[in-house]
Amino acid sequence: MPYVREAYLYANLGLGAAEALTTLGRMFSGSDNAFLNTATAVMESFHTTPSEYASQNIMSVENILNMVGDTMEFIKGQRLLAEKAPAWFGKKIPKNNEEF
16 A cells, blocks of 8 residues: 555654644643643553553563564664655756765
8 A cells, every 4th residue: 555654654654743842841841731731641551551461571572563563663763764755855866975
């Protein structure tokens, strides 16, 4: 399915940015902000948590599969950013040792 990878990675980047902004907001406004508390709770609901067995045993199949998935997601996200970010800022991507 075309563009699913990009949509998923952009959603993940957006979630990370929103988490960073709510953390900064809570730092500046104090921890008793109802809106930021609700926003943080909503964002935390998108995170997956390991099973009880995986929490207690580091070498479980679940932990290894999660690690492989997280690593591949990170690599694909970095590749996507490296390919798309220059276009966002109006730069062309150099080819074969060209100068910017």
